[in-house]
Amino acid sequence: MQPEGRSMRENILAAAVQLFSEYGYHAAPLRDIARLAGIQAASIYHHYPSKQALLVEIMEKHMQQLNSKLERILHEYHDPLDRLREAIANHIRLHTSNKAEFFIIDTELRALEGEHRTRIIAMRDTYDAMIQEILRDGMERGVFHPSDVKVTSYAIIALCTQVSSWFRPGGRLSVQQVIDIYYQMVSQGLVRVPEHKDEQKREESVRT
Amino acid sequence: MQPEGRSMRENILAAAVQLFSEYGYHAAPLRDIARLAGIQAASIYHHYPSKQALLVEIMEKHMQQLNSKLERILHEYHDPLDRLREAIANHIRLHTSNKAEFFIIDTELRALEGEHRTRIIAMRDTYDAMIQEILRDGMERGVFHPSDVKVTSYAIIALCTQVSSWFRPGGRLSVQQVIDIYYQMVSQGLVRVPEHKDEQKREESVRT
DNA sequence: GTCTATATCGGGATAGAC
DNA sequence: GTCTATCCCGATATAGAC
Numbered sequence: 001m002q003p004e005g006r007s008m009r010e011n012i013l014a015a016a017v018q019l020f021s022e023y024g025y026h027a028a029p030l031r032d033i034a035r036l037a038g039i040q041a042a043s044i045y046h047h048y049p050s051k052q053a054l055l056v057e058i059m060e061k062h063m064q065q066l067n068s069k070l071e072r073i074l075h076e077y078h079d080p081l082d083r084l085r086e087a088i089a090n091h092i093r094l095h096t097s098n099k100a101e102f103f104i105i106d107t108e109l110r111a112l113e114g115e116h117r118t119r120i121i122a123m124r125d126t127y128d129a130m131i132q133e134i135l136r137d138g139m140e141r142g143v144f145h146p147s148d149v150k151v152t153s154y155a156i157i158a159l160c161t162q163v164s165s166w167f168r169p170g171g172r173l174s175v176q177q178v179i180d181i182y183y184q185m186v187s188q189g190l191v192r193v194p195e196h197k198d199e200q201k202r203e204e205s206v207r208t
Numbered sequence: 209m210q211p212e213g214r215s216m217r218e219n220i221l222a223a224a225v226q227l228f229s230e231y232g233y234h235a236a237p238l239r240d241i242a243r244l245a246g247i248q249a250a251s252i253y254h255h256y257p258s259k260q261a262l263l264v265e266i267m268e269k270h271m272q273q274l275n276s277k278l279e280r281i282l283h284e285y286h287d288p289l290d291r292l293r294e295a296i297a298n299h300i301r302l303h304t305s306n307k308a309e310f311f312i313i314d315t316e317l318r319a320l321e322g323e324h325r326t327r328i329i330a331m332r333d334t335y336d337a338m339i340q341e342i343l344r345d346g347m348e349r350g351v352f353h354p355s356d357v358k359v360t361s362y363a364i365i366a367l368c369t370q371v372s373s374w375f376r377p378g379g380r381l382s383v384q385q386v387i388d389i390y391y392q393m394v395s396q397g398l399v400r401v402p403e404h405k406d407e408q409k410r411e412e413s414v415r416t
Numbered sequence: 417g418t419c420t421a422t423a424t425c426g427g428g429a430t431a432g433a434c
Numbered sequence: 435g436t437c438t439a440t441c442c443c444g445a446t447a448t449a450g451a452c
Contacts, residue, residue, distance in 0.1 A: 008417080008418095023318060024232070024319065026232065026235050027234050027318070027319070029446090030445075030446065030447085031444090031445085040418070040420080041446085041447090042418080042419075042420080042421090042447080042448080043417070043418050045446095045447070046417060046418075047417090050447080051445095051446065051447090081399065084398070107315060110230075110231060110232050110235070138398075142400060143399065143400060144399060144400060145392075145400050147393070148389055151381070151390075152389070152398070154374055155367050155389075155393060158366050158369070158370035159363050161366070162362060162363070162366035173356070177356075181355060181359050181360070181363075182359075182363065184355065185360065185394075185397065186397060186398055187397050188353065188397040188399060189393065189395050189397030189398075190292070190343075190346075190355075190394055190395050191289065191351065191395040191396060192352060216435080237427065237428090238428060239427085239428095247435090248436070248438080249428085249429090250429080250431095250436080251435070251437070253428095253429070254435055255435090258428080259427095259428065
């Protein structure tokens with residue numbers, strides 16, 4: 001079932017990714033992972049010390065990638081709009097090219113035990129902090145509307161993250177189209193403004 | 209541990225809500241639920257036929273509430289902006305007043321078996337369809353920017369749903385403040401527009 | 417490096433007394 | 435309506451042969 005060019009270690013991890021994302025960590029039996037990889041359950045222990053180790057390896061690898069790519073974007077770009085667009089694009093690209101892996105990251109944090117949990121959550125917090133830095137800087141420079149930085153960052157991340165739950169490669173929309181739609185929405189919002197009233201208007205309370 | 213005014217049936221459900229949301233459905237042992245409710249595991253079966261039944265009852269009850277409230281909003285309001293604001297408010301109000309329950313709905317759909325799964329997913333699809341109707345109508349009437357209705361609906365729902373994962377009652381922000389921030393963001397977006405250029409501009413491709 | 421066989425445990429669920 | 439005792443199964447993980 002698995003391509004032959006991969007090592008058994010990789011085969012096992014790929015099988016774990018598939019089953020963890022499909023049934024969840026606790027509901028995916030090691031025996032099934034083994035069967036998908038074409039070996040017996042006991043043989044997994046030659047490559048990994050535990051089931052938990054599979055989960056940790058999946059999460060760590062891809063969180064690291066997400067973080068390091070965003071870090072590079074922050075160094076390369078300095079205009080808040082560029083940063084925002086590139087951050088959204090980065091998030092969506094990874095969440096679509098590695099759908100299953102990021103779906104696991106976003107749904108199985110609870111399944112991590114002790115140390116591992118603390119470490120992965122710290123990585124996620126680092127990511128959050130970088131997004132918040134983009135927003136804070138953009139607001140200070142008057143490019144973004146003033147607004148609650150933390151809440152806004154959660155909102156943007158939630159938005160782009162969820163892509164991994166409905167996106168189908170080769171489906172109706174290309175990755176780039178999804179990126180464009182989301183960037184449009186985050187930056188401009190839904191509402192069309194037919195005439196240009198005093199822009200202070202939006203600073204007032206939303207509810208009349 | 210549980211208030212005395214509730215029936216044991218309710219006690220058990222409340223315990224299940226707490227543990228399912230904290231550890232996940234599969235990781236929450238029935239014995240622990242029983243202990244939280246102050247009885248033995250076997251006694252649960254006098255009130256519920258199975259562990260699965262607890263999950264189904266939690267999900268069905270609150271999805272029904274979410275749907276019926278949105279349905280009423282669609283009947284009461286006809287202006288797209290009112291509808292959007294009320295839909296967001298409804299979603300966020302329920303997701304904050306019943307944090308744990310909706311967190312379960314949003315993370316444990318996979319844990320539903322057979323029939324139940326189909327039924328709950330159908331309820332969710334009904335909800336999606338109502339949100340999409342608000343968007344479609346608003347775009348047709350020129351109140352919203354033209355954009356992909358499905359993707360936009362997923363985005364809004366993802367945004368408002370995630371509130372249940374970080375919101376703390378009695379925390380820094382009130383429910384109404386969160387609603388205002390989110391409505392602001394969905395309707396207006398992040399980017400401040402200092403001068404009012406030709407509004408057709410936004411219809412063009414985002415990437416130069 | 418993979419196998420078969422098995423240890424060990426904890427899970428959901430049931431039986432039947434009170 | 436709740437209890438104790440227990441069934442039965444499937445889970446992760448280990449031992450040791452090949």
